[in-house]
Amino acid sequence: MFKKVLVANRGEIAVRILRGLRELGIASAAVYSEADRSSRHVRRADEAYLIGPPAPGESYLKIDRIVELASRIGAEAIHPGYGFLAENAGFARACEDAGIVFVGPSSRTIALVGDKMEARKTMVAAGIPVVPGGDRPLSSDDELVAEGERIGFPVMLKAAAGGGGKGMRVVRDAEGLPAAAKAARNEAGSAFADDRIYLEKLIENPRHVEFQIVADSHGNVVHLGERECSIQRRHQKLVEESPSPALTKSLRAKMGEAAIKAARASGYVNAGTIEFLLDRNRDFYFLEVNARLQVEHPVTELVTGLDLVQEQLRIAAGEELSFKQLDVFHRGSAIECRICAEDPENNFYPSTGLIERMREPAGPGVRVESGIHAGFDVPIYYDPLISKLLTWAPTREQAIERMRRALAEYSIEGIKTTIPFHKAVMESEAFRSGEFDTSFVDEVFFPMYAGRTLPHAEVAAIAAALIREAERGEAQPLAVGAKESAQGGWRQPPGRRTWGGWQLHLK
Amino acid sequence: MFKKVLVANRGEIAVRILRGLRELGIASAAVYSEADRSSRHVRRADEAYLIGPPAPGESYLKIDRIVELASRIGAEAIHPGYGFLAENAGFARACEDAGIVFVGPSSRTIALVGDKMEARKTMVAAGIPVVPGGDRPLSSDDELVAEGERIGFPVMLKAAAGGGGKGMRVVRDAEGLPAAAKAARNEAGSAFADDRIYLEKLIENPRHVEFQIVADSHGNVVHLGERECSIQRRHQKLVEESPSPALTKSLRAKMGEAAIKAARASGYVNAGTIEFLLDRNRDFYFLEVNARLQVEHPVTELVTGLDLVQEQLRIAAGEELSFKQLDVFHRGSAIECRICAEDPENNFYPSTGLIERMREPAGPGVRVESGIHAGFDVPIYYDPLISKLLTWAPTREQAIERMRRALAEYSIEGIKTTIPFHKAVMESEAFRSGEFDTSFVDEVFFPMYAGRTLPHAEVAAIAAALIREAERGEAQPLAVGAKESAQGGWRQPPGRRTWGGWQLHLK
């Protein structure tokens, strides 16, 4: 096993990886930008190195600087987390060239699955179902229209180098195609410096179901079951869970087998995710490979009992998987809510600034993965994901009730977060029934959410008035109807009587 | 299921029970003494009632007041937690008389297992091995000496109404017996108002292994495996784990069967614990029944996936157990460290006062059960247990590493706690090997712990000097070699250069 590993990331995922390293007894090195000097990951690491100014392009994306640093300090491996350089084939190659282990698949695999059309081709050759269409880049309007008519409208325009929804457009008829293609090409060109686009048949309101796989360098590939990720907004996942309420046992076996085939076909080593679309007839289609640890990996950890970060490190160190497919045992149900620094009352605009106070939930079946702390200034430069709240329980229903309880305990003050939004999702009949698809949040949930009323206005008004009353003639608001705590931790209000309590019985 | 339940307890266990109630959608009523107005359990409940002054005898032990309150507010059941009235047959009877469900066994069962000699008799009749001796109370010195010689020295003197180590004395020969008996009688008399004592053969340095059982009112009894509780000091458990490193599969089956028999013999309904002593030959002896939810119940929850508080409530509501013995599946290994407000550097004296700051651990496999918060004044009136830290992992070794990581993340400032003590336990070879018994902490661990050195004195000295340096000419200590965070969450120290970081490469 490695003696020292550099973590090329920040935020909650850096903290997550540092925990895994500590439990394995591996020394850790953090890197940080000038915006992150006070961040939690810096304090959790054994060593910490400043790598540049706040903008990611000047720090967390600086391939040469990070690889050179790892060499200089004797780190044998680099864990990229997710985002930033995690799926950058050039970074993986630079590590390989410098003799540093990249904790993830080979640069060749990353390049292969990063090209959406190449990935499709590979999967078709391996006999895995893919969405009809998309076997070549289309440059002229005539080509586009011909292809659209061949596969049948509606269609989806996609960027060959795509990801994150960039360059994607739904087109419902041939007339709309040229204009949409022009816009998609522009977007793809500026996002990826590659304006190749292609057409796929549109799967209307699919469910998004992905399979976690782990593959070692000795040819063993095992899948760890699925994650349901259909609760999305603008192609961003908001809630993930496992198992998916949509899969039957036999469909799970079929899709798991396809996932393993996909991993083998792309020469995949390490932990990865095979994403599928599932249509209303429960037919599934390969969507893409995520060649990294996913944000939502703890969902799988909770149901399988495995530690994926530690598995990644063991695989990267050349160890063989310690389990076979039949050893993987799934227990109960897990849900993840992504807590983002966004204001659900204000169009989900980012809400950065100082976290004045924070209390995290705890207790049975609750897991928090967070990169923040009270006193932390959430920077504007990075992803709004600041924490992930997960619950586990024997059944999906119990996991939802536990999530409601945990969300009620979670308080982050000073910035707005998506906690109230998740509360409403957990209370919604549509989510609880398990009958939803990727259109759910935008089409069903949001109209409902926007129209809801706040339940406790009267109690809040009373609290405000009581504090105002307490402030009259006092320097500091403290308490109404009570003295402050006496030494030793208890109050003995002289001669005080209460309503509703025991003292009534003494009269 | 119940609509409203009163929780007749405080601290972490009240918070734990309130979480269970919330997840089941049951309205909750908390009770609190004047010392607990600011406590967490008051804020976590739907309703809260003051029941008296700080001293437990004036509040949490007031049977009439609590039962009357439950009746008045329409609570259909009372959960007693552990401690206070949890094993008080009179309280259970008062609930029964008032038509309120007591969440625990019947008053008859509590009375039976609370009398140590009656409990022994019942177990002997059921064919369960008990420690030799102890079949009758002994009043004269002659009787005592004769009995001591019959079962053979060394022996253990015990109080018939015993518990918590009160009235217990080890006696190594006949000469020492009369004096020890006199002391034990006095202690038992003043602790329990019952000075009956009896003799048992002393099991030298046993392991303490207990089995969790759940029994419904329909005759179903299931055991949920064991907890190893040998890490004790002065008969107080400090660390618990499951599975026990001492049990083989066949011994576990035999002991589990004995536990079920013991539960049936005492007419036990609800969740309970059968405690055994295990000697060096791996022979086991019934010790006692704990007729309540145990402090260490989350250890069993982590390995079985069950929620014992919710199971208790379902059983109390008359539901049948939803699983049979064969459905109980144990996964991995769980450890609990009891975090007490005690100073391990100062003879484990209680350390009460204001908790100025607190940060709880989180991440994979970590569970915290706590009743405290920053700003809380730990009262002197109650148990020093303020929090429980648990970890789970696939193997015992991984659970220990995870516990070390979690303890490193745990910070409670303002009072002293047993966190440093637990760190040392987790690092000790004796604990890690699994080869220990109840003598371990006092005889092996403490001498070692007292002689240890602090590893980071130089770094701490440097930190102190840097802060002193920063304070020279500044009103408030802030930072050395850095400006405070700028608006927007990042610092741009003008013209600043760092050592060891990227800027070296720019020169």
Add this chain to the structure above:
Amino acid sequence: MKYQVEIADETIELEVEKTDEGAKVTVGDETQPADLVRIGRSPIYSLILGDRSFEVSVHRRDKIYQIVLDGATYDARVMDERALRLAAAGGADEEVRGEVVKAPMPGIVVGIAVEVGGTVEPGQGVVTLEAMKMENELKSAAGGVVKEIKVEVGQGVTQGEDLVVIE
């Protein structure tokens, strides 16, 4: 003391009475005992209202008490008797002149779609702000003529900062 609290689009009239036995609160024809205790030096309070237990956290921003209760945030504007009399005696609020587009969040200005002197339609995008990897187009609620542009592309802005003044 009588209070009028503007909160969540409604106005609630209530009366707080301090007695030797504690505080009582009357809303409409319901009177309840109220016990409010601050938790340490934190902004958290425990409120027991009648028998019901609530945890609220309170931040004061100018005249507004921001109350967080059960995860929802309520902005409460509390007016006591004296303030109400003053308000009744005074006139209406000062009239707002001009339209100022403000930054709804901190961020970096990545685009300005208008020029000084140009006209703006209601709902037209005027500034694009980037924060946390997302671009957000800010629109002018009212139409008018651009009087002043207070920022430039590439500039960082704080929440509430004025961006464009429209008349």
Add this chain to the structure above:
Amino acid sequence: MKYQVEIADETIELEVEKTDEGAKVTVGDETQPADLVRIGRSPIYSLILGDRSFEVSVHRRDKIYQIVLDGATYDARVMDERALRLAAAGGADEEVRGEVVKAPMPGIVVGIAVEVGGTVEPGQGVVTLEAMKMENELKSAAGGVVKEIKVEVGQGVTQGEDLVVIE
């Protein structure tokens, strides 16, 4: 500035030098860059010493800096050059007279085993204090005659409070 720090039974001499590039710390013949940053308004600091990263929390009690590092608590007495010169010029510490048994923790006095004028052996129990369900017998380190008993049975005491004065 040079400092002498008394900590964990040792005395460490060190020098802190502030430069344009930040701070440098020298202990013995090793010089390292040091970067100490306070986290928000909390008592927590991030210390990067050389390349090593530490989190420390700091409380000041009189002249002692209490440093919590990796779960262990260190009491550091920091003397700068000026303080060292003053200490060298001054005399020894004032001699302690008499023996005062103090409460090592807050609690309730449940027993007093001595009387004024009685004699006490070294190591003899003098007061029993109860806290958190435990009784703790407090012993006198030195022998002597009981001069004053400052508490009575049933009384609550705070940590460090004088209980019995022995001469």
